[in-house]
Amino acid sequence: MATDPAAQIAARIDRLPSSRTVWTLVLLISLGGVFEFYDLFFTGYVAPGMIGSGLFKPESLGVFAALKPLAIAGFGTFVFATFAGLWVGALLLGYVADRFGRRTIFTGSLLWYMVCTAIMAFQTTGFWLDVWRFIAGIGIGVELVTIDTYISELIPGRMRGRAYAFNQFVTFCVVPLVAFLAWSLKGTTPFGLEYWRVVILIGSVGAVVVWFLRLGIPESPRWLARQGRIEEAERIVAELERRVMAEGHAQLPEPQVQSREVSGVGRFSEIFSPTYLRRTIIMSVFNMAQVVGFYGFAAWVPSLLISRGVHVTTSLEYAFIIAIANPFGPLLGMLFADRVERKTQICIALVLMALAIALFAQASEPAVLIGLGVLFTLSANVMSFAYHGYQSEVFPTRIRARAVGFVYSWSRIAAAFAGLAIGILLHGWGVPGVATFIAISMAVGFVMVLLGPATRGRSLEAINE
Template identity: 30%
Template structure:
């Protein structure tokens, strides 16, 4: 009996989730959103700068790269994202959110900054890979921390808006590119300066992040409940210092937690597809469908404008602005509805409407009635809805699995979806565009590509409708039981584990 008592895991009573979810919205939450959410802006900026760098990097006055080498730079960055997500996703669940969102940002700063000093193709490709690993790791640490520190009634709109700011970075990159890649800046310097912009912004943010505390929820589920409660105490003092009133906590929502079990890769897979099979299918579908559509359209955007509408290469950046604005405004305007109307209904709506509108756009494209301007307008409307849906995909995989696996869940499904959507979509659509010239264009093959993308999005919406999770307004612990939970509060509404398939 004594030996059993000595080896039994210690447990602690915790009110951390209830205390965090009842907090009013204050400057502290803005600090979390701005300090952590900038990672998506950096990613959008990086991708856009590299896209606009394609032509300058092939010039003899710079690195004189081939078009194939320019394509490999994008591939290297994408592979780095996948590797970074998988590697740092596990570390953020093991070592904590704060350590990782500092480390991953530093890695990005190093990779992108040194990239601006590259002397040949191989040095630049290595730097792009390093920068990608940093951004991939950012996804896991940032989404985990934001979801765990934002009150449940605001979580949907905040997460969706933050993920949508990728397009603010893309718009910023387009604006910067119009100046850097023009006659105002020597071509041998413009591309290098472009790689320094993200690190300069990141240096400011890394100091801001130092004042953001560790996630109290992560501390609670890793045997550090006293530290978790003390962290919430400090957050409440900061909020009260701002003049806001902290509501009383509901004692009936207390949890009893113990140290989490060690989870290896095979146990992780068993939890995803054995304990939560429907949720895993749901999360994978959301991530893969949006990845396919976005990579298909975004990576062939310039080619379509050039091949089918004869837009000069130097003018393509102008067409990115309305496209980026549509992608940015969608999550900002529609995000609150994911909290009020609900996740499942809004995902079905945004995925379904974007798919139907893309079918309309494909029909008009095939009929030859669109111009470069009206084609861009159609895409902007389509992605107004699609961007909100795509942003909700990251929210979905972040909140429907146990807290101890949050970072790994994001990385797991991100890696799978990028491996499918990230690699297949640009290849398929690039093949459909082919080597057509401006005098003899054939819209038929690419039209079918758009139809496929539209059907895939509609399927994603239907999957959300039938097996989606209504998680709006609920505590993360009520959506999925933490692995470290000993017992639930009386009257808890946490769903039971799904039966193994």
């Protein structure tokens, strides 16, 4: 076992100490996710501007006009297009990172996002806005799967929890920014453009800078080794070790090879094999459940506030205040991410989310609404970093990207239909109807994650031996 080259590569990665070199890798990968999160979260904040432009009136929606009974004049079609694109990207193209490598797909999908989102910003009908939103979503879906896979393979096992927490701290820092931009630019026409178009373009233009920063990230040595490209993997790991020791760290300990995975190119069918079928089902159902709460609140918070009697302009201000909480959930999580079992973190967060949304549905005082919104957001983001790490840990390197893509895709398609469902519930039953839908979904997610394996502090190879 100890002579297996791929297992040796993995053991050498897992012995690396917490260092500037390792955390720089996490930072660079995280910067790649910043504009994907910017894109996902501007949905709720640009909704009032898009609706005010008349883009979601029946005559602008074309074949989507059949959805006109939805609340907020058909904006649910935009939410649907977003997550339908993410679903296609995660499900049908998630395998490409297993086939062509993490680094290649990591950079290529960002380029896809930049181009498609820029085109989307200049559309003048709801129909074509939705079409380009769908196309851009495909690239984002591939990107998010690749980021999760990348972090799990490059970071030592004892640091993975904090790495995912830090990753989401960085990416969620952009949520208050997009909320602030939407709030501060509302009613203005920068460069002669409607404010919501400028909000979209800022994400696309800013991603260009990040694209260059990401060129310094190496390919995953674990992936290279499993492809039989041992020499390339050796060079990357040796360079990481050299940089770590140059920082002044003591001589690295001998690598401890505890277990080994099967090498070679994996097959999609493996995720349904007796070894991984249980995990596939658990994480697929969990993903469908968790996304109802996570994006059901985040994408609709201004509209939920309006339904609680808050004026449309004031709702953006309150939404901005709530959005400020986004980075602090993962930041607080760094204190316990590697000390508490991943499943426990997820379950506690789901319970708090259900309680917060139930109370939110009954509240009317601005301070209470904001406080409950902050509590929900903090809990949702703890749940998010914990489960992103968890679902990447429970599948082996040879099929990790396609497995994560498959289970994650169920959250994308569930979010697409949840966006439509929440629009209908909000229109017919108000915030209490939405809150009931979210609370039930959190309960389903709670049950599912309890059935999964423990992963804290274990190497990827030991989890998937």
